[in-house]
Amino acid sequence: MPFIPHTEEDIRAMLDRIGADSIEDLFDEIPKELRAPALEKVPEGLNEMAISRLMQERAARDGMASNFIGAGAYEHHIPAAVWQIATRGEFYSAYTPYQAEASQGTLQLIYEYQTMISRLTGMEASNASLYDGASALAEAVLMAVRVNRRSKSKKVLVPGALHPDYRRVIHTLIGNQGIELVEIPFDETSGQTPLEALAPFADDDVTAMIITQPNFFGILEDVDALTGWAEQREIPVIAVVNPVSLALLKPPGEWGENGVDIVVGEGQPLGAPLSSGGPYFGFMTTRKKHIRQMPGRIVGRAEDADGKPGYVLTLQAREQHIRRSKATSNICTNQGLVVTAATIHMSMLGDEGLTRVAEACYANTHALVEKLAAKGIKPRFTGEYFHEVALDFGGDAASRVQAMADAGVLAGYQLGRDYAQLDGCVLACATETKTDADLEQYVTTCEQAKAA
């Protein structure tokens, strides 16, 4: 029996002890008429050799195309040690560290993670993670509404240049709480969110405002000006950032005069493989003064009975297992193992490694743009960009992208899916994993796809 250690003798002895004739007797409290029919869709079991063969075939079927798609999930080199250590049984097969004395490994690691991500974002406090960037943003909106007690409107300004699926996710997750999400249009030329777009709300009761850096188009926003606008009106700001970009870009804790109130983002670029969209993790950092409004688990330093330092889950009175219906969120399990990987990843890269990664991403994407410009394919927007760019492929973008895929290059994310006015534009990203030869291959297949 796979993964069940019982011998015939064990079973007999255990049933005797219980006073039952058969295992079946142990289910005698389930009404007969409810008993399940035989399973139809679950096949006979496979041994490890057979399932390995099957999975290898499935994995191989999807090919190993050269990927230039970003759109919220980015291909980065992950040091071999990261997942080897993260999948050690002591991390992999532990549960949430409720018994602190038996979980110091996980707890100390989370404390280190909280420190790293707080430093990266320039903030004072962090939680232990949320599910992903999009759901973290939804939690941040709810948190901002709790933080801003002065505001009555529950009106939140959301940039149109925010990842469209993030906007959809916030709608799904907070749609039942009477919060109004108001879209701020982006400038069709620069791709930036202009200060003028905020003018109509200058005198409104606004509960919170979202600023994204870089925005969905890869464009760098004038974050100081946007944050300053909110600061003048005492509107809490939620920053949505790419953590790798923060090696080069001003951290949200320094935006405007005093920095933002809440920072969230997708943690995937910090050591999580693309893996079809998950598991990733959402990070969230904040000001110390807001920490009691923060959702999710938080690890704090503590002293034990001998005065020896260690780590515990702290401020648990915010959470569902204590507060139940009064909790800050229903979140329980988060993304522990991916955070484990991210912490090892950040330790391995250090400041210098992460900076080099960010610079290489920037250089590769800009080099790709230069090469394509020579062939007549130009960026759609004029704004400065980090490592992702909207390329104007023109009318036949869809067929061209598919032809490039068939030739082994995934050209990017088609913006027409979400923005009618950007039909024909392809959002492309060349990270540090790409070589000059990879960039050349992009250009060549792109040209060939046009010819075809």
Next chain:
Amino acid sequence: MNTTENHLIFERSRAGRSAVAQAPRAHATTAIPANLQRKSAPGLPAASELDVVRHYTRLSQKNFSIDTEFYPLGSCTMKYNPRACNSLAMLPGFLNRHPHAPASHSQGFLHTMFELQEMLKDVTGMKAVSLAPMAGAQGEYTGVAMIRAYHDARGDSERREIIVPDAAHGTNPATAIMCGYEVREIPTDASGDVNLEALKEAVGPQTAGIMLTNPSTVGVFERRISEIAKIVHDAGGLLYYDGANLNAILGKVRPGDMGFDVIHMNLHKTFSTPHGGGGPGSGAVGVGERLLPYLPVPHVIENGEGGYRFATETDYPETIGRLSAFAGNAGVLLRAYVYMRMLGREGMQRVSEFATLNANYLARELESAGFDLAYPERRATHEFIVTLKKQAKELGLTAGDVAKRLLDHGYHAPTTYFPLLVPECLLVEPTETESKETLDGFVEAMAAILEEAGRDIDTIKASPHNLPNRRFNEVAAAKALDVVYQEPSAEEGEPAPRTGTSG
């Protein structure tokens, strides 16, 4: 091995040191406008590759885990996590697939996800499954949001209440609130079942639905589930099944046949994907006919040409929407798929059979060792509750004490103080993958603690003794909140603001 020292990775850092092999070659500086640039380095660790490997390997050794200890944490299903599930989910073809890769480059993955949906439909008796939710609590949110969408679509928006038994997981009431509902708690009766009279009184035109776990959190099967379903349905409400305890009934009875309209499954529990120190999980949801239009996207459907594709808002215009930027915790789903295929049809049933055998055996053995079961007249399901009410009164031995002393004996503690309605309780879930010898060893440890309590309660009160730390002062930790490390200043060794960014 030195597992007692506990330096932080930052304290191991030395300026100028780094894991050079991990950095790409240097590039020319960027043309990012000066006002958008970072002014000083973030302050990540400066360590060699060996420093990092040794530090985190040592940290791992301070954890209890299934791979190293028996971990009978009730309601969490801490069963063995087969290694093949991990290595096969981490094949390069799966790891490197971008979530927006075109369908032409995704058939291997989509086919696998489609089959997983089909298998989960089969074991739960539901009409359709979406794998989108990223954890149990998000699955709960999804389920209740669908219930709300159903009532709203019928113009039946006066239904404001979700009924939750007092024994429910804390996520249940927290979820109902997030969906904009009010919570109405109903009591559990003396035998551990839902109090039917209280339920009948609670339902009405204000009832949106009920959230139930079956077997319940007190470790017994809710025998009158069909009657409960009828009472709630007759009142116009829907039934939500919290799949936390699905391990107990796999292949034996299906939530769909019990009358539930929507369920979530914790794939990291029942399908062993694993827990990972607190995630990632997966809270896949299944629905009956009524909630089909509201299923979250994306989920995988047949494309009509012998292949597969993701269903989107266009296919499901009434969907409650998206729960993540992409398609849920795909890597977790791959692990669940491998697990289900390895166990197969027969293996599904064996899960519940041996989980139940182990729990009933352990319950009887602990009873003989002098412990009181909370519901001694009932069959245990995959878990059961020991109450230390008597020992707390007579010996001063609390559930928390037993939990800490067990750690010294090399066993992770059962769940303590949950469910809230049983005083001084331990919720014990051995799972099917533990052997009789392990259970016998656990009983011996429990008996030894009970014996020790009679003659030396102080040693127990001061436990654990054999771990990296003794009991913590959690109250002081919450007061003098320290959640981010500050570098000590060079001169006094006092914590001071870190040099670097001003944030």
